[in-house]
Amino acid sequence: MKCIYWIGLLSLFIVSCGTKAYDKTDLGLKTIIDSTTVDIQFFSPKIIRVLKYPQDSVIDKKSLSVIKSPEKLDLNISEDDNFFTISSNSLKVRLNRKSGEISYSDLNGDLLFTEAPSYDFTPTSDAGENTFKVTQSFKLEPDEAIYGLGILQQGKMSQRNQEVFMVQGNTQDYVPFFQSVKGYGLFWDNYSPTTFKDDENGTQFSSEVGKCIDYYFMLGGNADGVIAEMRNLTGQAPMFPLWTFGFWQSKERYKSQDETVGVVEKYRELGVPLDGIIQDWQYWGDNYHWNAMEFLNPNFPNPQKFVNDVHNLNAHMIISIWSSFGPETNEYKELKDKGMLMDFGTWPLSGKDVWPPDMNYPSGVVVYDPYNPEARDIYWKYLKKGLFSLGIDGWWMDSTEPDHMNAKPEDLDNKTYLGSFRKVRNAFPLMTVGGVYDHQRKETSDKRVFILTRSAFAGQQRYGSNTWTGDVTSSWEALKNQIPAGLNFSMTGIPYWNTDIGGFFLSKFPKKLDDPNYKELYARWVQFGAFSTMMRSHGADAPREIYQFGKKGEPIYDAIDKFINLRYSLLPYIYATSYDVTANQSTITRALVMDFAEDKNTHDINNEYMFGKSILVAPVTDPMYTKDVNEHNKVQDFSTTKSTEIYLPANTTWYDFWTNEKLVGGKTISKETPIDMMPLYVKAGSIIPFGPKVQFAEEKDWSNLEIRVYTGANGEFSLYEDEKDNYNYEKGAFSLISFEWDDSNKKLTINKREGTFDGMLKNRSFNIVFINSHNEPLSKTIDYNGERLEVKL
Known part of the structure; x- marks a missing residue:
């Protein structure tokens, strides 16, 4: 979007205020404060662009990331001796006429975010061209958690209290964007080497090259809303096959x-x-x-x-x-x-x-x-x-x-x-x-x-890209770090990421696949990978095919096989969730704060996440079944089952995926974790489709799906289907079958199918399984021809 302003064309009128004036533009206002041009542009009621540059500069910048055109809005602009104020139907922006500080509030006047009165243009030369190093500081509340910045391998969930030098690298992918637990996001639109810094003095972006300070503030209300606004600004995610x-x-x-x-x-x-x-x-x-x-x-x-x-x-x-x-x-x-x-x-x-x-x-x-x-x-x-x-x-x-x-x-x-x-x-x-x-x-x-x-x-x-976290070294610490690295990446608005299952380099395991500790690590990484947006085994130094880890009937082999098959049984759920990403700006791998922001215990949890909006995943990231025989030898011992601790978010009822045991959230529990089990919990009110046992994704149609209804709260789910590998879905060639669970009346409604596509199943069976406790679930098989029907528990 070009940032060039032609006073004669864009200025509708000029209001004088002592020695100060502002131009009302088609997008907001522009004024000069202390020899700096400040240009506030509303791209939508919830997205604001801020440009600052020396007043004698001419700015003509086309964003590489932003593809949105500004919307035509009815803005209200007012002023007093201290502030210019611009309001949309969602946001209120105040510009301090003396300091140049900009603050953002909701329409009730509640402060969301504010700049610090500190920005800087330091003259510099870039390959012989005169330009600036540009810096802008902001103020965050002391306990305000923020997320994003890309893929960072430092194990942090909240990105406060650190300094990050952003230059793209093999295992670090930088996105100069963060979102706050308060429900807003900030995108620093600069592509040069950039430093993000947050400490007791404030929060700051500083870039080595820039003709102007250029950032976008967006109000989402919650994490999903912020991501929706970021994609509104920079583009939507298409579907994968x-x-x-x-x-x-x-x-x-x-x-x-x-x-x-x-x-x-x-x-x-x-x-x-x-x-x-x-x-x-x-x-x-x-x-x-x-x-x-x-x-x-x-x-x-x-x-x-x-x-x-x-x-x-x-x-x-x-x-x-x-x-x-x-x-x-x-x-x-x-x-x-x-x-x-x-x-x-x-x-x-x-x-x-x-x-x-x-x-x-x-x-x-x-x-x-x-x-x-x-x-x-x-x-x-x-x-x-x-x-x-x-x-x-x-x-x-x-x-x-x-x-x-x-x-x-x-x-x-x-x-x-x-x-x-x-x-x-x-x-x-x-x-x-x-x-x-x-x-x-x-x-x-x-x-x-x-x-x-x-x-x-x-x-x-x-x-249409899925980013992997780079050539990470195989280690338990690296496995731990992949979780917050990927979750923060998702919270920049980029939903698809994955890791080299098992880690790329085996330098910490000189015996390679002969090391029992590595076999245990690989099995746990496979389990984590089964609940990623791409399940991909890869690495150097030794092959990673399942048959390198033993044979059927052996613990490690069976654990790997179990989770590959579990992945395939969840394909109807995963594919529907991917449609939710494309159609509704959702996210597949979700930091707990995305769904449970009201529970402050979730704000900095870096070892659990939601897979879709129903399944809580708690990867095992510590060795449990490998012990030292002597200095040079290790063996695996599965004779005693070990446990790990999991926090279940509050104000939610949960079901143990493996046992159907019903649990109340808001507490930390202990879960037994044999080598073939990773803790998984399903939120009450979830409706999850399970597909047939297959050797590849399209081997069998979905004419006989199991639909598990986890009772205890109202819930809904839409089963999505299309032609699987073309863009006809963009023209409406897909179908949705929505399920609604009414918990008080113990009634499941399967609504009339919406849409059609070539090869669509006209008739099918659903095996409805009602999960209500750790007792034997109740099930009922029904035939469905696309018309609305109800199933009573």
């Missing part, structure tokens, strides 16, 4: 097409469900052909047969692509001729596939300029020709931060289409991921875009 919610297997790396296909065949032989296999790097051959986006490696002699073999096993394939190119690739040569490559160290540094890199043979691999629309066109041209044409199902976009190795400050002087790399550094993943999404959407609407990527920035939810 059903198959992406199944189980995925990967490793670094399968070295031939026979090996990759063999993994899928082995899963089918074992009867363990699998929907996807991932082909990692080097299918292109050597490092000089890095990311050629075609099969040049002789171990992949027949690429079309490779893809077809996977498809014939009823599985899908995504493949590794990067943001950089080797000097012998066609992409490199074309991009270099057009001046669309950058010059700094990136992975791999050496042309030899060795570690540490042998710099006698530099690889020549460099990063391309995704900020340039023509460069994005070139990227897609080769991706389409080399891989998309084969029918590959999705893209594993690695190093989208991108890798910046042996970094030097002058590296950020590299010129991009939008100025210095420093100026736009943190938006690199947004631009490179967005380029692939936009091109595939233009290519076809018959196949949904699915991108697995290592980095993200504000607005990336609109580009």
Whole structure:
């Protein structure tokens, strides 16, 4: 959105007040305070943009994240000796005429948020261009919890009392956005290296490059509302195909097409469900052909047969692509001729596939300029020709931060289409991921875009991507850290994230899969992964397929198998929840504060979360069944069942998922956790559909679903179905069957089906199971033809 103001066009009138004046604009007002232009713009009744810049500056900034156009609003503007006040039908904004401080209140006058009277424009030079370092401070209440900032690996849930230097990295994905437990959010719209700081002196964003201070305040009322406003501002999340919610297997790396296909065949032989296999790097051959986006490696002699073999096993394939190119690739040569490559160290540094890199043979691999629309066109041209044409199902976009190795400050002087790399550094993943999404959407609407990527920035939810938390080291501490890292990421408005199940590097387990402690860690990580937005096993140093962990009848194998199958039984619930994300701006993995903000005990819980709005998940993140025999040997001992503690939020009745025991919230309980059990609790009033036992997501239709009704409170749920892997849902090709539970009358209403699509089931059976205590549940099977009916308990 351009921030350029033409006084003759936008100014409707000027009101003088002593030596001060303001311009009433189409979006709010603009005035000058202490030689600083302050421009307050209402994008909607609940979203306000604030621009500040030296009065002699001319600002022409197009946001990379914000895609919303301002709405036409009826605003009320008033003034007195101390303040300008602007009001919509939802918010009241006051600008202090002396200090320039801006505060935000609801219409009752209750203060929500305020700036500190401290902002700064420090002149600096960016790659020879005169610009500013920009800083703005804010005031938070002492006990006010805030969430967001992206994926941070520090184990914190509330993001208070810390300093964070934001430059995209392998395991850290920064989004300069936070939301408050008070029900508002703030997006700092700057892409240069940025420092977020919160301490007793206040809360502050400070960016290395900026012509102006530029931020958005949004009122949501609660966490879901804030996320809805952030997506209103930066874009909605499209739906993924059903198959992406199944189980995925990967490793670094399968070295031939026979090996990759063999993994899928082995899963089918074992009867363990699998929907996807991932082909990692080097299918292109050597490092000089890095990311050629075609099969040049002789171990992949027949690429079309490779893809077809996977498809014939009823599985899908995504493949590794990067943001950089080797000097012998066609992409490199074309991009270099057009001046669309950058010059700094990136992975791999050496042309030899060795570690540490042998710099006698530099690889020549460099990063391309995704900020340039023509460069994005070139990227897609080769991706389409080399891989998309084969029918590959999705893209594993690695190093989208991108890798910046042996970094030097002058590296950020590299010129991009939008100025210095420093100026736009943190938006690199947004631009490179967005380029692939936009091109595939233009290519076809018959196949949904699915991108697995290592980095993200504000607005990336609109580009069909699921961000993984990077190449984390395998450890119990790392497993703990993934939970708040992902939950805070979700609270920036980007709903899809996942982790390398088991952790990527096994450096802390020298014996690798022979270490019983690692096997226990892997089983627990699988359980956590089953309740993530993508369930994907991946890592280096040792393979991670289920058959590497024993065989059927052995504890670790059986625990892994149990949770993969549980994941598949929950697919109707997960898919309906993903529709709720797209249609209603919801979130799948939910920090407890999102649903239980009134319970202050939830405000900083970093080891539990809601999966959808019904299931509380408490991953086991400590070893329980591995003990030392001596200094060098460990064994697993399952003879004694251990327990863990879980906090159940207040003012809610809960059911133990495994036993149906009924519990009252507002307290910490102890739960036994054998190796094949992770604590799961279901909120009273929940209605959860369970699907059939399958080997892949689309093996069987949903003509015979079990519908569990957890009594004790009123509840509702909408079963969503569509054509599973195209964009016809955007044209209304889907159906909804809504269930309503009236607890006082013990009555379940199944409403008339809404909508239709090709292949829709016209008739089906529901096995209704009423859960009311730890006693035997009551069940009733009914036939449903799309018309409204009632079922009494």
